[in-house]
Amino acid sequence: MNQFVTLSKNSPEFESYLLGTFADDKRALPVESLNVNSASEMVTFKIVSLSNLKRPSAWYIALKSLKVRGFLLLLVPMFLVLTKNLVDNSLRDTSTTIFASLGLIFSFIAMNLRNDFMDHIKGIDRIFSYAGSRAIQNGWLTAIQVKNYSVWFLLLAMLCAVPVIFSYPEVTILIFVAMAIGLWAQFKKQNSFKYRIGGEVALFLLLGPLLTVGYQLSMGARFDWESFYLGCVWGWGVLFVLHLRNFTNILISSQAGFQNTINWLGFDKSRRLLAFWWLSFVLVNLFYHYAYAGIYWGFYLSVTVMMVSASFISKLKTISSPVGSELRHVFRYGFSLFLVTVSLWVFECLWYLAT
Amino acid sequence: MAQNVIDLKVYDSKDFPAYLPKLNKLYDDLFAGGKGFRAKLIRMMSSHLSLNGDSEHLLAQTIEFIHNASLLHDDLIDRSELRRGKTAAWLKYRPEYAVLAGDYLLARVMVNLSGHGNIKLVQYTAEVISDLLEGEWLQDSVVGDYFVNLEQLDRIHNLKTASLFKWCIRAPFIAKERYDLELHQILEEMGTLLGLLFQRSDDLLDFDIRNEEGKAILGDLKSGYLNSFGAFASRYCERSHQEMDAIVKSHDLNEFYQALGGKNKFDELVLAFDEKNKGLIQMYDHHLERLRKHLLPGEEKLIEQLRPLTEILYWRRKPS
Numbered sequence: 236m237n238q239f240v241t242l243s244k245n246s247p248e249f250e251s252y253l254l255g256t257f258a259d260d261k262r263a264l265p266v267e268s269l270n271v272n273s274a275s276e277m278v279t280f281k282i283v284s285l286s287n288l289k290r291p292s293a294w295y296i297a298l299k300s301l302k303v304r305g306f307l308l309l310l311v312p313m314f315l316v317l318t319k320n321l322v323d324n325s326l327r328d329t330s331t332t333i334f335a336s337l338g339l340i341f342s343f344i345a346m347n348l349r350n351d352f353m354d355h356i357k358g359i360d361r362i363f364s365y366a367g368s369r370a371i372q373n374g375w376l377t378a379i380q381v382k383n384y385s386v387w388f389l390l391l392a393m394l395c396a397v398p399v400i401f402s403y404p405e406v407t408i409l410i411f412v413a414m415a416i417g418l419w420a421q422f423k424k425q426n427s428f429k430y431r432i433g434g435e436v437a438l439f440l441l442l443g444p445l446l447t448v449g450y451q452l453s454m455g456a457r458f459d460w461e462s463f464y465l466g467c468v469w470g471w472g473v474l475f476v477l478h479l480r481n482f483t484n485i486l487i488s489s490q491a492g493f494q495n496t497i498n499w500l501g502f503d504k505s506r507r508l509l510a511f512w513w514l515s516f517v518l519v520n521l522f523y524h525y526a527y528a529g530i531y532w533g534f535y536l537s538v539t540v541m542m543v544s545a546s547f548i549s550k551l552k553t554i555s556s557p558v559g560s561e562l563r564h565v566f567r568y569g570f571s572l573f574l575v576t577v578s579l580w581v582f583e584c585l586w587y588l589a590t
Numbered sequence: 591m592a593q594n595v596i597d598l599k600v601y602d603s604k605d606f607p608a609y610l611p612k613l614n615k616l617y618d619d620l621f622a623g624g625k626g627f628r629a630k631l632i633r634m635m636s637s638h639l640s641l642n643g644d645s646e647h648l649l650a651q652t653i654e655f656i657h658n659a660s661l662l663h664d665d666l667i668d669r670s671e672l673r674r675g676k677t678a679a680w681l682k683y684r685p686e687y688a689v690l691a692g693d694y695l696l697a698r699v700m701v702n703l704s705g706h707g708n709i710k711l712v713q714y715t716a717e718v719i720s721d722l723l724e725g726e727w728l729q730d731s732v733v734g735d736y737f738v739n740l741e742q743l744d745r746i747h748n749l750k751t752a753s754l755f756k757w758c759i760r761a762p763f764i765a766k767e768r769y770d771l772e773l774h775q776i777l778e779e780m781g782t783l784l785g786l787l788f789q790r791s792d793d794l795l796d797f798d799i800r801n802e803e804g805k806a807i808l809g810d811l812k813s814g815y816l817n818s819f820g821a822f823a824s825r826y827c828e829r830s831h832q833e834m835d836a837i838v839k840s841h842d843l844n845e846f847y848q849a850l851g852g853k854n855k856f857d858e859l860v861l862a863f864d865e866k867n868k869g870l871i872q873m874y875d876h877h878l879e880r881l882r883k884h885l886l887p888g889e890e891k892l893i894e895q896l897r898p899l900t901e902i903l904y905w906r907r908k909p910s
């Protein structure tokens with residue numbers, strides 16, 4: 236027999252249930268509702284005893300909580316910038332490069348953990364039953380634990396940033412801009428910034444030009460337009476994945492009142508947006524290669540990707556339901572295309588390093 | 591619950607213009623066979639909330655008009671040839687008349703409710719009608735999709751089926767001008783759970799489970815629609831495309847059992863599905879207890895009247 240507790244946000248016990256501090260031997264798992272939006276005043280929790288909780292291995296929990304699969308979005312642009320500077324012989328400071336790399340990884344982890352915590356606090360996890368790492372929702376970790384881990388990783392990231400800032404003060408402004416975006420996202424009263432149009436721009440900047448230019452400067456290399464352009468191409472690709480994800484959630488997020496680009500455009504126009512976004516990603520990538528890298532690589536990469544893109548565009552054209560299984564297929568296909576492009580790009584870099 | 595809708599007098603041919611050919615005959619056919627469960631639910635709610643007779647009648651009529659309008663449109667969309675054992679209206683009277691008759695019922699709902707004067711009730715009813723239509727639209731968009739999952743179908747059923755159950759339990763409170771936000775959130779959750787349980791039970795009839803009313807077997811599947819039990823069973827077994835093909839092309843239950851891996855496997859899946867739905871019933875009971883503190887003295891008996899609804903709607907049995 237399940238035990239349920241429903242609490243109002245005004246209830247004095249509400250915070251302890253939400254944070255998971257109400258009992259040492261129990262977890263309060265928020266129950267998904269088809270009627271809630273994130274402004275809902277009531278939350279129903281299923282109370283589960285720790286002894287009855289199914290817990291996978293500690294490794295599995297760690298990998299899921301840290302969202303290791305998402306590291307791709309960080310490690311690939313770092314690798315691209317690193318390769319560029321190795322090939323150009325502009326990597327001047329190995330120690331700051333190592334500190335910057337660790338700092339970026341720690342801040343990425345902190346951001347992901349904080350994001351899961353905020354989604355839980357703001358009720359996003361009761362709207363999307365599969366969003367985030369699900370560590371809190373499955374009772375593997377309490378929300379307060381996730382928040383504390385996030386703080387620790389942020390502190391580690393800040394420690395790593397100190398030697399970089401002392402060596403290259405020009406990086407400071409980029410770190411401040413990134414922190415300002417992070418603070419803005421934290422203090423937004425409604426919804427996570429991922430679910431807003433302004434948030435999409437923020438994500439583009441954080442994982443795009445701010446990341447690549449900042450990493451470039453941390454290596455002791457000078458600012459150049461190539462790293463900026465590289466960041467823009469990557470940020471554009473990241474937004475493609477985000478739009479694709481939002482497209483698969485268009486019904487749920489529309490019902491919840493989220494205002495992202497996909498919801499704003501609606502189902503039919505969003506299909507066109509995704510096709511446009513993907514094709515323009517391939518084109519800006521080609522232009523990047525024309526301007527800064529090997530045009531032959533750019534040409535072959537673009538032709539290969541274009542060939543496999545035809546089926547994706549066709550799937551987008553024929554998709555007819557905002558709830559059916561086609562959405563999952565379109566997401567998987569689109570994301571696979573992104574992975575293929577990234578793999579080819581990484582292979583290209585390895586080629587440059589080897590020759 | 592043996593009376594039909596006409597016995598409850600929520601439908602009267604005098605409500606509709608006599609000069610329109612076929613309209614009253616169409617409605618006579620349509621309303622005659624209905625069990626009027628939703629109207630009875632309204633009556634039960636209204637009597638415990640001491641709603642006056644006129645308001646109670648208006649609400650019962652409203653829900654039956656909306657429900658029957660949706661059936662007229664639904665049968666045409668699904669090309670269902672039978673409704674309550676008789677030829678469906680679109681086939682007997684032409685599709686154009688079926689559409690117009692459905693639209694006319696919805697228009698009457700707005701005319702009748704606006705005459706009542708409670709603007710919040712009019713607004714809420716209009717919202718429910720739009721939810722219903724959204725649900726119809728979405729359901730049509732997944733016809734032929736045999737990989738749709740239960741969560742996605744729940745979203746559709748929350749709009750299409752549960753919206754009317756929500757209306758049945760919320761509208762009497764609105765008619766009494768009781769607008770407490772928390773009360774309506776509780777009722778909204780209860781309505782959703784009743785709607786999902788009813789729909790899932792109705793979907794089991796398609797596989798001849800608790801099918802006392804003799805509903806056509808595999809009707810949904812043959813119409814290209816994977817219903818909630820079908821979606822649950824196919825996901826539970828993690829079927830490949832070829833295996834799903836065998837499932838959806840089943841001509842009878844024996845072929846369906848074989849495609850799933852045998853009758854024992856099928857029975858095992860039904861038990862697992864029931865177990866999953868017991869979770870919804872527990873959740874319903876939890877919200878029912880929460881409802882208690884929002885009722886006025888003298889209204890508490892409503893709790894005991896609402897409790898057996900899951901028995902009736904999901905288990906299809908009279909409460910003990």
